[in-house]
Amino acid sequence: MKIFILYLLAFSGGVSLAIQAGFNTQLSGILKQPILAAMVTSVASIAFAGIFVVLTGKDIPSAREIHSIPWYLWGIGGLFSVLGISLYFYTIPKLGLSKMIALGLCGQLVFSMVAGKVGWLGLPIEPLTTKRMLGAFAMVIGIILINSK
Numbered sequence: 001m002k003i004f005i006l007y008l009l010a011f012s013g014g015v016s017l018a019i020q021a022g023f024n025t026q027l028s029g030i031l032k033q034p035i036l037a038a039m040v041t042s043v044a045s046i047a048f049a050g051i052f053v054v055l056t057g058k059d060i061p062s063a064r065e066i067h068s069i070p071w072y073l074w075g076i077g078g079l080f081s082v083l084g085i086s087l088y089f090y091t092i093p094k095l096g097l098s099k100m101i102a103l104g105l106c107g108q109l110v111f112s113m114v115a116g117k118v119g120w121l122g123l124p125i126e127p128l129t130t131k132r133m134l135g136a137f138a139m140v141i142g143i144i145l146i147n148s149k
């Protein structure tokens with residue numbers, strides 16, 4: 001049952017990102033600047049994250065814990081977030097939401113399999129098995145079918 005809940009949460013996260021992409025693409029079109037829309041999204045994310053931290057009662061890290069975090073981790077995720085979100089906002093009006101999400105998922109899939117194989121970014125190593133390769137191949141075929149007319 002626990003794994004089902006995790007799968008459901010992961011699926012819901014994907015739905016949330018697709019909804020977010022749709023709304024923020026509208027904002028990007030009105031502002032006519034994908035990067036400005038990404039900035040607005042980031043500011044709103046900070047506000048909502050702050051509310052969630054307060055509502056869930058999570059402990060704030062101590063000064064010692066904060067100082068132990070490598071300097072680059074304070075910003076590199078934000079850099080890739082702005083890059084990814086801006087590219088989404090730029091490509092959705094040109095490709096459509098389903099094509100962009102499918103291609104974005106393909107990029108995530110390919111990178112995650114390579115990163116998992118070699119343990120990049122401090123992630124656990126996940127071997128590339130035949131079953132995993134067949135699953136990735138099936139997803140890529142699905143992406144090709146989604147993107148064909």
